[in-house]
Amino acid sequence: MIVAAGIGYALLALGPSLSLFIAVISKKPFLILTVLSSTLVWLMSLIVLSALWRAFLPLKTAAWWPYTILILTSVCFQEGLRILFWKVYKKLEDILDAFADRVSKPRLFITDKMQIALAGGLGHGVAHAVFFCLGLLTPSFGPATYYVEKCSKIPFFLVSATIALAFATIHTFSMVIAFSGYEEGNKVDQCFAPVVHLIAGMLTLTNLAFGGCMIGIPLLHCVAIVTLVHCGRMAWRKLIESRSRQ
Amino acid sequence: MDGGSILETIGTEIIGVMSPVSICMFLVVLIVYSLSSTSSSDQQVLRTAANLVYLESPTDTTSTKLEGALLNALVFVLLITLVTFLLVILYYYRFTNFLKYYIRFSAFFVLGSMGGSICLSLIQHFNIPIDSFTFVLLLFNFTIVGVISVFSQGVPILLNQMYMVALGIIVAAWFTKLPEWTTWVVLVALALYDLAAVLAPGGPLKILVELASSRDEELPALVYEARPNVSSRSGNRGPNLGLLLAGFSDGDSIELGVMSSGENVVRNGRENEEIGGVRGGEFEGETSPLISDGHVVNQEIRESSNESNGSRVMERERELEEEEERGRGIKLGLGDFVFYSVLVGRAAMYDLMTVYACYLAIISGLGCTLILLAVCRHALPALPISIALGVIFYFLTRLLMEPFVVGTATNLLMF
Numbered sequence: 001m002i003v004a005a006g007i008g009y010a011l012l013a014l015g016p017s018l019s020l021f022i023a024v025i026s027k028k029p030f031l032i033l034t035v036l037s038s039t040l041v042w043l044m045s046l047i048v049l050s051a052l053w054r055a056f057l058p059l060k061t062a063a064w065w066p067y068t069i070l071i072l073t074s075v076c077f078q079e080g081l082r083i084l085f086w087k088v089y090k091k092l093e094d095i096l097d098a099f100a101d102r103v104s105k106p107r108l109f110i111t112d113k114m115q116i117a118l119a120g121g122l123g124h125g126v127a128h129a130v131f132f133c134l135g136l137l138t139p140s141f142g143p144a145t146y147y148v149e150k151c152s153k154i155p156f157f158l159v160s161a162t163i164a165l166a167f168a169t170i171h172t173f174s175m176v177i178a179f180s181g182y183e184e185g186n187k188v189d190q191c192f193a194p195v196v197h198l199i200a201g202m203l204t205l206t207n208l209a210f211g212g213c214m215i216g217i218p219l220l221h222c223v224a225i226v227t228l229v230h231c232g233r234m235a236w237r238k239l240i241e242s243r244s245r246q
Numbered sequence: 247m248d249g250g251s252i253l254e255t256i257g258t259e260i261i262g263v264m265s266p267v268s269i270c271m272f273l274v275v276l277i278v279y280s281l282s283s284t285s286s287s288d289q290q291v292l293r294t295a296a297n298l299v300y301l302e303s304p305t306d307t308t309s310t311k312l313e314g315a316l317l318n319a320l321v322f323v324l325l326i327t328l329v330t331f332l333l334v335i336l337y338y339y340r341f342t343n344f345l346k347y348y349i350r351f352s353a354f355f356v357l358g359s360m361g362g363s364i365c366l367s368l369i370q371h372f373n374i375p376i377d378s379f380t381f382v383l384l385l386f387n388f389t390i391v392g393v394i395s396v397f398s399q400g401v402p403i404l405l406n407q408m409y410m411v412a413l414g415i416i417v418a419a420w421f422t423k424l425p426e427w428t429t430w431v432v433l434v435a436l437a438l439y440d441l442a443a444v445l446a447p448g449g450p451l452k453i454l455v456e457l458a459s460s461r462d463e464e465l466p467a468l469v470y471e472a473r474p475n476v477s478s479r480s481g482n483r484g485p486n487l488g489l490l491l492a493g494f495s496d497g498d499s500i501e502l503g504v505m506s507s508g509e510n511v512v513r514n515g516r517e518n519e520e521i522g523g524v525r526g527g528e529f530e531g532e533t534s535p536l537i538s539d540g541h542v543v544n545q546e547i548r549e550s551s552n553e554s555n556g557s558r559v560m561e562r563e564r565e566l567e568e569e570e571e572r573g574r575g576i577k578l579g580l581g582d583f584v585f586y587s588v589l590v591g592r593a594a595m596y597d598l599m600t601v602y603a604c605y606l607a608i609i610s611g612l613g614c615t616l617i618l619l620a621v622c623r624h625a626l627p628a629l630p631i632s633i634a635l636g637v638i639f640y641f642l643t644r645l646l647m648e649p650f651v652v653g654t655a656t657n658l659l660m661f
Contacts, residue, residue: 029257032264033613040606047642050650067659074661100252112253131647132655135599148658156656163660197661207658 006141009157013133013164017126017172024115031119038085038123045081046131049074064208071201079194082175085120086182110242113183114176114235121175125168133157133164151213162217163204169224170200173231180234189234196227260616263576264609266470267586270411271608274418274587275594275601281367282595315427319435326439330450333467337457346397349468353396353413357389361416396468403471410470414583421584422591429592430637436585437633444627455625468580576616582628586612589636599651600643607639608632 011018025031053070093116097107108116137157139146145155174193181189200223206216306314336345362385369376392409395401424432443449458465586608593600611632619626654660 028253029255029261030253032261033257036606036609036613040610043603043606043639046651047639047647050647051642053650054646067654067657070654071659071661078661096252096256099256103252105252108252115253128660130602131599131651132660135597135602135651136655138598148656151658156658159658160655160660163658167660201659201661204659204661213658 002143003141005145005157006137009137009140009161010134012158013129013161013168014126016165017122017129017168020118020122020172021126025119025122028115031115034116034119035123035126038120039127040123041081041085042078042124042127043131045078046127049077064205067205067208068202071205072198075194075198075201079197082178082193083182086179089116089120089179110238114180114238117176117179118172120179121172124175125171128171129164129168132167133160136160150207150210153211154213159207159213159217163220166217166220166224167200170196170227173227176231177227177234180238192230196223199223259576260613263470263578263616264612266407266411267578267583267612268605268609270414270418270583271587271590271605273411273415274422274591277364277368277415277419278422278591278594280371311427312431315425315431318428319431322432323435323439326436327443327450330443330454334450334454334457337454342463350393350396353409353468354389354393356413356416357392357409358385360420361385361389361412364416364419397464407470410468410580411583413468414470414580414587417580418584418587418591421588422595426592426595429588433585433589433633434637436581437627437629440627440629444625451627452625465577469577470580470583471577578628582612582632585629586632586636589633589640593636593640596644597648599648600640603639603643603647604636607635611635 021035025035052073056066093108093113100107140157145157147154148156148159151159174196177189178193180186181192200220203216203220203223206212206219333345365381365385368374369381391405392412395406395409421429440451443451444455445452454465454467589608590601590604593604609632611634612628614631615626615628618631
């Protein structure tokens with residue numbers, strides 16, 4: 001029962017990502033490599049951020065503004081990294097196309113490009129879920145559970161798993177949106193990812209208030225659903241366009 | 247709809263090496279995780295080749311621990327060097343059969359006794375109802391099949407690969423019982439040793455690998471071979487690879503060498519026979535597009551166009567087919583499996599977060615080594631980059647990231 005609970009939390013956070021991985025990513029070795037490298041990038045960004053903030057932690061104050069600054073800097077840093085990631089990907093795409101010409105295979109399809117973006121986003125999402133949720137799940141395999149004072153109705157592990165689920169979704173699909181935005185020069189899509197990321201980060205600030213998680217988490221999931229729907233519509237539009245062009 | 251997409255072919259070889267390493271590490275982490283909770287109270291300290299000089303006790307001061315761990319690592323590396331040279335000498339004078347039988351014996355020993363004891367502790371821990379006769383029978387069969395699969399040609403490659411991973415898991419699970427400081431210092435020392443043994447002129451592994459490739463024989467050591475299975479490379483892949491291969495298939499073997507050694511050391515519960523290698527250039531063609539600056543690809547094209555004319559390409563295609571029949575793949579020494587897993591297993595004793603960070607670091611180090619392999623085209627040590635990255639990430643995660651993440655996540659703040 002205890003192990004079952006731990007596995008359940010893990011699957012709650014990572015289940016969708018796992019099925020996405022098995023269904024789309026795992027058949028193509030290159031996508032697996034993309035997932036791994038993007039996870040590594042995210043991990044390094046987290047390490048850099050924690051090095052920056054190490055001196056100020058743990059925050060003793062109950063005030064919310066230091067946390068706001070923390071989230072603001074983190075989101076800004078990670079969004080900067082996303083642009084870097086895009087530039088690297090752009091170079092990689094040229095190399096891949098050159099390679100495809102050499103082996104007389106078709107160049108990257110539009111679906112391939114979106115899959116690479118999806119793999120990159122999935123890496124970010126999985127890394128987020130692993131470090132913010134799975135990394136803390138170890139005690140949940142033991143006999144007890146843990147409640148945070150501010151959110152006393154739901155076990156801590158359950159809360160963090162649901163939040164991690166929302167963030168994994170946001171990270172995964174906002175990467176697809178951002179990449180297509182950069183490619184088409186679409187300003188709305190370019191700004192969509194940072195804005196959504198920032199909103200989601202700020203929404204977790206509600207958890208600092210007593211009982212705030214009852215409001216914050218549903219809102220967070222709304223943001224995740226908005227991202228998902230936006231990404232789905234965008235992908236649909238691009239697919240229709242590319243089909244009509246053929 | 248993406249039937250012809252190049253995404254499916256690029257990186258197959260890399261994944262072919264990474265996935266067994268990942269499986270090995272994952273299982274070691276599971277074993278360490280499930281066993282460490284029970285045995286932490288009554289953990290008996292083993293005296294093995296890796297802690298001959300000094301036994302760590304928690305009460306010692308840091309400097310004593312460091313000194314002892316350094317001595318341990320020194321002695322261990324010296325032992326390994328001696329044994330490797332012995333192996334090279336034996337191989338040089340063509341005691342190949344002796345070596346093969348010896349390695350079969352070590353495999354028998356490792357699978358039977360060490361694997362058996364790990365199985366026993368797992369059975370105890372999970373209260374699995376099994377009687378001793380059945381257990382012994384199963385273990386014996388498992389061991390014998392493993393011994394047969396080590397050097398035989400007739401065995402399915404999958405079975406061989408599975409047993410290689412099993413050997414790696416068993417040895418790594420034993421290594422994780424070493425005390426903490428000794429583990430870290432030994433890992434670093436081994437990485438340095440590996441660097442020297444493979445790259446320095448006169449390094450034992452370099453000699454061994456060159457000897458083996460000049461005699462065109464299998465390396466007399468336990469090596470995981472990521473041989474692509476035949477079904478996946480049938481069809482239209484051959485010609486494409488032929489183009490990719492241009493310039494590389496003159497049969498020079500590219501070995502991803504690692505440390506080898508560990509003859510009598512096996513008895514002490516360690517075993518480090520490993521040499522890895524890559525033969526055949528197909529790997530290069532596959533990796534080169536992964537190199538981000540694009541130089542290498544162009545360089546390769548240029549190279550191939552320089553030294554080849556049209557007929558040469560045809561010839562190469564033929565060569566390629568021969569090569570496929572021989573079925574050479576990337577080879578990774580078993581020692582890499584073991585020490586990667588030891589690092590991850592040691593990280594598992596601290597936290598899940600460090601496990602994941604170390605896993606990523608090691609895998610990316612392996613990826614870097616494979617890319618370097620495509621550039622350098624000779625045997626490369628697989629330990630140094632991965633171990634260096636793994637150790638760095640472990641301590642960064644433990645010292646910097648953990649307080650940060652725990653601090654924010656327990657406030658339910660995420661971003």
